[in-house]
Amino acid sequence: AQSVTQLDSHVSVSEGTPVLLRCNYSSSYSPSLFWYVQHPNKGLQLLLKYTSAATLVKGINGFEAEFKKSETSFHLTKPSAHMSDAAEYFCVVSDIGRQLTFGSGTQLTVLP
Amino acid sequence: NAGVTQTPKFQVLKTGQSMTLQCAQDMNHNSMYWYRQDPGMGLRLIYYSASEGTTDKGEVPNGYNVSRLNKREFSLRLESAAPSQTSVYFCASSETWTLQETQYFGPGTRLLVL
Numbered sequence: 001a002q003s004v005t006q007l008d009s010h011v012s013v014s015e016g017t018p019v020l021l022r023c024n025y026s027s028s029y030s031p032s033l034f035w036y037v038q039h040p041n042k043g044l045q046l047l048l049k050y051t052s053a054a055t056l057v058k059g060i061n062g063f064e065a066e067f068k069k070s071e072t073s074f075h076l077t078k079p080s081a082h083m084s085d086a087a088e089y090f091c092v093v094s095d096i097g098r099q100l101t102f103g104s105g106t107q108l109t110v111l112p
Numbered sequence: 113n114a115g116v117t118q119t120p121k122f123q124v125l126k127t128g129q130s131m132t133l134q135c136a137q138d139m140n141h142n143s144m145y146w147y148r149q150d151p152g153m154g155l156r157l158i159y160y161s162a163s164e165g166t167t168d169k170g171e172v173p174n175g176y177n178v179s180r181l182n183k184r185e186f187s188l189r190l191e192s193a194a195p196s197q198t199s200v201y202f203c204a205s206s207e208t209w210t211l212q213e214t215q216y217f218g219p220g221t222r223l224l225v226l
Contacts, residue, residue, distance in 0.1 A: 009152070032212045043116070043202060043217035044155075051212040090154055094211040099170065102154030 002027045002095045006103035014111045019063075019078040021106045023091030026072060033074045034092040034100075035065055044090065050074065061085070086110045113138050116218035118203050124224045125193045133188040133221050135203030141216075143209040144186035145170075146178060148199040149220075155202060161186055162209040193225045 007022040025033060032051050036044040048059025055067045061084075065076045074091060091103040119134045137144065142163045147155040157170030159178040167178050175197060177189045186205075190197060201221045206213040 004154075034214075036217075041220075043219045044204075045217070046214050049212070049214060096211070098209055098211045099157055099160070100155075100215065102156070104152055104154045 002029075002031065002093045002097070002101045004091050004093050004101055004103035006089075006091050006106050008106050009104065010107045010109070012109040012111060013081045015083055016080050019076070019081045019085065019108065021076040021089050021091075021108065023074045023076065023103060024072055025074060025091070025093045027093055027095045029095040031093045031095040033065075033067060034094070035059065035063070035074075035076050036090045036092060038088045038090065038105075040087070047076070047089075081108075081110045083110050083112065115139065116203055116205055116216055118201075118218040118221050120221060121219070122222045122224075124226065125190075126226050127194060129193050130189070130191050131193065131223075132190075133201055133203075133223075134185070135187065135218060136185045137203075137205040137216070138184065139205060139207075139216065140183070141205040141207050142183070143206045143213070144180065145204040145206075145215065146176075146186070146188045147202045147204065148172065149202060150199050158188065158201075160209075190223075193223075195225045197223065198225045199223060 003026045005024045034049045035047040050067045058064045116137045145160040146158040161180040164183045203218045204215040206215045
């Protein structure tokens with residue numbers, strides 16, 4: 001069975017500093033991995049996805065994530081946080097069952 | 113394109129009442145999904161429709177029924193609402209039902225059951 005663990009429920013950074021949101025996954029198959037973002041009272045929007053091509057994946061708004069099979073991790077990073085990045089972020093895994101399994105989410109706060 | 117639309121945006125029900133949540137997509141997608149989102153739990157799949165004419169249970173189907181009305185529309189019905197069904201409900205769609213497919217989400221329906 002697949003599972004996802006987001007290691008931090010809340011992360012606070014200052015504007016202009018790097019962002020790191022951590023995600024570990026478990027899968028018995030070669031998974032696809034996604035990061036989705038949810039702004040307050042909005043639906044979820046895809047940031048980026050890994051589908052077994054390049055292990056470093058670039059997404060929208062300057063975010064990127066690196067797939068590390070040996071560590072079963074898929075951490076999300078951004079070099080410089082912007083106020084508009086404040087939102088909830090979900091790490092998601094999909095494997096042979098083709099259903100998405102969501103992590104519990106990380107709330108990102110960006111301080112001025 | 114409107115993408116994925118959901119109605120209503122907000123609803124209050126009394127225990128035992130029934131209601132149907134509507135979802136439509138204009139992207140010509142084959143697959144559609146219903147999720148619920150509860151605090152601290154991420155999203156959980158209720159039902160999905162891999163293609164027009166098919167529906168299957170997800171992780172938490174009890175208390176719900178679905179109808180894939182046509183390729184565009186996928187409705188979720190609560191026959192007898194319970195307070196445990198207070199949640200935010202999201203509809204999503206994808207081009208096909210594969211593990212690499214991106215799902216596109218609607219804005220959600222906030223449901224409060226008293």
